Amino acid sequence: MTDQKIERVAVVAAAANHAIGKDGWMPWELPEDLKRFKALTLGKPMIMGRVTFEAIGRPLPKRITIVVTRDTGWSFDHENVRVCHDVESAVKLADEIAKADGVNEVIIAGGAQIYHLALPYTTRFELTEVHADIDGDTFLDPLPTDQWTESAREKIKNPDGPDYSFVTLDRVAG
Ligand SMILES: NC(=O)c1ccc[n+]([C@@H]2O[C@H](COP(=O)([O-])OP(=O)(O)OC[C@H]3O[C@@H](n4cnc5c(N)ncnc54)[C@H](OP(=O)(O)O)[C@@H]3O)[C@@H](O)[C@H]2O)c1
Numbered sequence: 001m002t003d004q005k006i007e008r009v010a011v012v013a014a015a016a017n018h019a020i021g022k023d024g025w026m027p028w029e030l031p032e033d034l035k036r037f038k039a040l041t042l043g044k045p046m047i048m049g050r051v052t053f054e055a056i057g058r059p060l061p062k063r064i065t066i067v068v069t070r071d072t073g074w075s076f077d078h079e080n081v082r083v084c085h086d087v088e089s090a091v092k093l094a095d096e097i098a099k100a101d102g103v104n105e106v107i108i109a110g111g112a113q114i115y116h117l118a119l120p121y122t123t124r125f126e127l128t129e130v131h132a133d134i135d136g137d138t139f140l141d142p143l144p145t146d147q148w149t150e151s152a153r154e155k156i157k158n159p160d161g162p163d164y165s166f167v168t169l170d171r172v173a174g
Helices: 032-041 050-056 087-101 112-121
Strands: 007-015 020-021 044-047 065-068 083-084 105-108 124-130 147-155 164-171
Touching: 007 147, 007 164, 020 105, 032 124, 032 164, 044 050, 044 087, 044 112, 050 065, 065 087, 083 087, 087 105, 087 112, 105 164
Parallel strands: 007 105, 007 124, 044 065, 044 105, 065 083
Antiparallel strands: 007 020, 124 164, 147 164
């Protein structure tokens, strides 16, 4: 297991104008996206910013959450929660947990600050493109098309709001 290659997968839903959040939560309800998030992340270590973690309020079941905060006094008493004070350490710890647990992916679970800081380590995006401009206060960095190549796309019709697409983007080698 020591030579196992670990993929660092950012899972994120973003509007056409790159909005991903508003008032500490997501500015939409996309049930299929929540199901996909669960399917993509179960059993894998997740790296999450302190703001997103506290908005959820608890670790999601069957996943170890590594919370990133500058606050050395911050703690959360739960067997599935770890704390790191920089993203590099969080990625290293997530890789170790993945190897120990026999999985080959770690999840970058946001929010915007963590997607940004983890970008140099990210090897794949599982992006949900929401096909509308959405009023938000938190935004994903644009992903340059020369650095990311699309390997899968599935469109979801949404009778209750904007349609959306599940898109896989792999980092261009080199
Ligand atoms: N659409 C999506 O898929 C999606 C996914 C996740 C989140 N979101 C949304 O994104 C929003 C939250 O994102 P956000 O960017 O405001 O917050 P965030 O990335 O969840 O967390 C930010 C926190 O990370 C810590 N941090 C940042 N830089 C650091 C560094 N260099 N070293 C150590 N710790 C560092 C700080 O914690 P301390 O302040 O404790 O030091 C900072 O306040 C919410 O609206 C949420 O709903 C959307």
